[in-house]
Amino acid sequence: MKSTKFTPVPLTKAETDKKWWEIGDFFRRNSLWLLMYCTGCCAIELPPAMTSAYDMERLGMGPMATPRQADILLVSGYLSLKTLRRLIYTYEQMSEPRYVVALGSCPINGGIYHDSHAVINQLDQYIPVDVYVAGCMPNTEAVMNGFVDLMDQIKHKRANGWKKYHENYSWYKANQITSLGEVDVHDEFHE
Amino acid sequence: MANIEYLLLFLVGSAVISYFLTRLNSFIGSIFTIFATMFVFVSLAAYGFNMNLDTTVSLLPWFSFSQTYLGFFFVIIIAFIYLMVSFFHPYFLDKYPYKNSYNLLFLLSLAGIIGAFYTDHFLQLFFFFEMIIWTTMFLIPQGKSREAAVSYFGFSLTGSVALLIGIFVIYQNVGRFDIQAGLAGISGTTSVFVFVLFMIAALAKLGTFPLHIWLPLAHGNAPHPFSPVLSGALVKLGAFIGILALIKINPIGPVIGAIDLALGQYIIAFIGSLSIVFGTLMAIKEDDAKKLLAYSSMSHGGYILVAFSALNGFAFAGGLYHILAHALASAGAFMAIAAVARATGTTKMKELGGMIHKMPITYLAYLIAIISMAGIPPMGGFISKWLIFQAVIDRGMILIAVAVFFGSVGSFLYVFRPLAALFLGQEFREYKHVKEAPLLMLIPTFIIMGLNIYTGVIPKQIIDFINNIIGENTAFAPVVATTFTVTATYGTLNAGLIALIFGVGVAIAFIIFILMKKSRKVELMDTYTAANFVHDEHLLHYSVDFYAPLERMYEKQSHWMKKFYDALAHKVKEVGKLAKYLFMSNNIGVTLIWILVIIVLLIGVVAL
Amino acid sequence: MIVNILVGIGIALFGFALQTSIGGINRKIVGRLQKRHGPRWYQEFIDIFKLLSKRGISHGWIYDFGVIMALGGIIATAMFMPLTVDIVAFKQFDNFFIFVYLLAVGMLGMAMSASGSGNPWASIGVMRALTTMLAYEVPFLIVALTIINVSDSSSLTAIQAFQQTAGNNWFIIALPLGGLVGVLSLMGMLGKKPFETYIAPAEIASGPMVEYGGKQLGMLFILHEISVFIEVSLFVHLFLGGASNIFIFLIKYFTVYTVVNLISNVNGRFKIDQVVKFFYKWPLLLAIIQAFIAIYLGWVI
Ligand code: SF4
Secondary structure, eight states: OOOOSOOOOOOOHHHHHHHHHHHHHHHHHTOOEEEEEOOSGGGGGHHHHHSTTTOGGGGTOEEOSSTTTOSEEEEESOOBHHHHHHHHHHHHHSOBSOEEEEESSHHHHOGGGTTOSSBOSOGGGTSOOSEEEOSSSOOHHHHHHHHHHHHHHHHTTOOOHHHHHHHTHHHHHHHHHHHHOOOOSOSTTOO | OOBHHHHHHHHHHHHHHHHHHHHHOHHHHHHHHHHHHHHHHHHHHHHHTTTOOBOOOSSOTTOOBOOOHHHHHHHHHHHHHHHHHHTTHHHHGGGSTTHHHHHHHHHHHHHHHHHHHHBOBHHHHHHHHHHHHHHHHHHGGGGSOHHHHHHHHHHHHHHHHHHHHHHHHHHHHHSOOBHHHHHHHOOHHHHHHHHHHHHHHHHHHHTOGGGOTHHHHHHHHSOTTTHHHIIIIITHHHHHHHHIIIIIIOOOOOEETTTTEEHHHHHHHHHHHHHHHHHHHHHHHOOBHHHHHHHHHHHHHHHHHHHHHTOSHHHHHHHHHHHHHHHHHHHHHHHHHHHHHHHHSOOBGGGOOOGGGTOHHHHHHHHHHHHHHTTOTTSHHHHHHHHHHHHHHHHTOHHHHHHHHHHHHHHHHHHHHHIIIIISSOOOGGGTTOOOOOHHHHHHHHHHHHHHHHHHHOOHHHHHHHHHHHHHHOOOOOOEEOSSEEEETTEEEEHHHHHHHHHHHHHHHHHHHHHSOOOEEOOTTSOOSTTOOOOOGGGGOOOTTTTHHHHHHHHHHHHHHHHHHHHHHHHHHHHHHHHHHHHOSSOHHHHHHHHHHHHHHHHHHHHO | OHHHHHHHHHHHHHHHHHHHHHHHHHHHHHHHHTTSOOOOTTHHHHHHHHHHHSBOEEOSHHHHHHHHHHHHHHHHHHHHOOSSSSOOSSTTOOBHHHHHHHHHHHHHHHHHHHHHTTOHHHHHHHHHHHHHHHHHHHHHHHHHHHHHHHHTOOBHHHHHHHHHSTTOOOHHHHSHHHHHHHHHHHHHHHTOTTSOTTTOHHHHTTGGGTTOOHHHHHHHHHHHHHHHHHHHHHHHHHHSOOOSSHHHHHHHHHHHHHHHHHHHHTOOOOOHHHHHHHHHHHHHHHHHHHHIIIIIIOOOO
16 A cells, blocks of 8 residues: 655755746746836826726735836837837846736837838837737736736746847847847947 | 153154164165054053053153043054055155154154053143144145145144133132143132133144135045044044043033023024034035045034033043944045045046956955044944933033934944945046055054954944943033943944844845846946947946035035135135244244243233 | 744744735735635745746846845844843843834835836836835824833833833823824835825825735835834834734734725825825824823823
């Protein structure tokens, strides 16, 4: 007869790491802090999401002041070339793991600005996006739903944008440079 | 060598030798100075602690010496600071215009100090005081500011004239120049008169409130290696005179009932507290790191006055402990600034930044010094301030407590400023080539760091020695101390335990830190700028007008104060000019004649 | 000695757990105040553990060392804190001044680390924090002077015992003016509105914390919780008669923190010089009057 006594199976390093990662994921998905990069008109949907109407704090979410502290980079709307450069800079300053949520149809395909000379059309050419919330503008329920989706993705280990950015760094960089061009003069007025 | 007379002669002799050696080669001369100072320090330390020095006189007929615990306490601190500073000489001397005489004057002033604290004769005390003032007065302008030297001389002169008059008043009443007998012999109105005169001398030397103008000028402009001596050691002469006046003379006057303290002492404590407040406010505003530390010395002078005027064993012990702690702290801080100034050529905080990446050890020295200076455990300054607090609370001196607490919290503000602006923050490109101070300069830095911690963790030996002083000079009860604890009116302070627990706390924090994921190393310039691109590190360095909102609140008043002091300084300058005309003529004989004339006149006046 | 140290660590841990839970509950209370649901009561724990699990950045050794020194100093301070008259790690060494000055080590470490990050906002935040400290500390220390003088000891357990003896009132009643000053100073210490000028997220991007993320920020959060624990307990012990058992301590602690938090939530924010002016006007005056009355005239209710 087989012994019913509990014999602990020694875990390999990879397995322990995975366990820790899962525990970490629990904390991460229940405490998502936003850095609101309010570039477009979609930003107007955020106040109701934060205040008493939808109260995102009950999901453990809240606004933060700087990219270092935040988990989510919230891109709310269209991105001109000037803001894109700063968005990438901000994204690279964030602590890992980091997630990107994009609001509105503008970051998906350009939205109503699709033929503008100054606005980029597809955000995920430049930085990886984990969740898109479509609509012009998406209503607040949709925005909240997007956040819940992100939590779900984190739970199922599908929110891997930040890893992709590392893996395909050269591809992203090339795209960024094609659109923005190299910067020759390094001072405050030329960038 | 255990004879004071020989020590003095040795110092004078080696001063002359060092002059010629420095003439040959400034490095050799400075090394010689280090050894001479070290020899004197070691002799003092080896024999002085147990009062085993030989005080007999055979070669200097007019002199007589005696040793006291009080005098030794001061001598050993000052000699130690001299020794530490002498390690800096080899690297600084070449910059000074009269470098040949630098070591000569340095050693002579040390001789003056040893004489001043070991003599038992008032006139010799005055003589040694003058010796210190005259030698140091020629050291200060080596920092290339004559104005500083003149104002230093002017104020010192005020002090010494007051001292001299006081001495003659004592002589007139007691008929002897013996210090102990003289101080014990006076009473009534005479003692009040002498008290006032001695206090003027003390305030002038200590650089406290009404007579503080010379302090930032002299400290700020003195040669970099001389500032630690000036602040850590020489101003303590004032504290010595202050003790003579406050504790030994202690005139009987009206007593303030509520706090059970004589009016004279209360006034001095009040002057001390004004000094604390003004020193703190001015230090917060100051941009030059050395002047900032000078103002901090002014505020610490205030603490020392408050401590000695509280007339209480704890306060007295606290005051003496503070003298030691502040000497170590301010010497450490000034030496760190001197090392930075040597590497960069400036002490202005707005021109400096990020020195920590080049000079980490100097940074640590400064850090430990300011922790002690701000009275934060586990450094020496905490124990002394704690004792002073006990006394202030015990007496119920509320208004003075406001100043004492204000100065204590305010010191966090001003000591942090050089830390943030000069050592931390962005790394400036113009200092990319800068290197850490050379090994010879790091030796004293390490020693002072160690002592700052030692005084804050193991108070036993120091308190024991202070108890000797208490027994020798006062009727106060000694302070109870075990290896790590000090007991005062309102409880026991366990300095060792605090240090241990601090260590435990840091260990826990370190474990948390090390267990978690390793951080990604980024450049200093890769910092949150609201996504703006900034390529000039000067724009990201916050150091000018650091406490602007606070400074704004008393800017007008400080302006008004400055005007007043400017007018005063003008007057002082005029006095200085007169003094220059009279005393600084090229002919030494004229000077000597003048000194003799003054002395004779005073004797005449007093005798009549 | 080992046992005492373990008790001390236990108290620090307890303080952390207590304040983190009560902080979470208070977030919920504030949420209700604003007609929201508010987060779960253990949200603050999740936040802290999440931060610890993230991979942050480092700006060099002083940036890390400052954080360690800060947290170490604060843990050390908490280890000296008595919970009740009996539960204290180091009997008779829980001197009042230790709490004021050992806390300063932690603050110095944090300030050092923040300035070491090279961000100007961090330095501005530190400057504001220190200026605020200069404002609230002096009135508070004057009231503490009165309390120490009246109760004849500076040990926190002795001060508690003094208030608990029959015939003596809590100091908030015995020294009413001082009690008022104590509440105001406590709000300054906790950085509650209207005195939270040094955080100011929208103005200087959360001040000293601007560059922190990952474990460093997590450690600063732990530091913040423990320092709130120290400050509120200090208030409880000095003014509210301390506690004779742990439940009374919990009740008093919870009440004080919640009341202060509620006051804070209906206030705006002062400018930094307004903070200084405010504290040097009424609180300081009241503190001095209180000290005069209590020490010179001996009027203690
Ligand atoms: S999606 Fe529509 S609402 Fe949103 S930014 Fe674009 S245009 Fe504005």
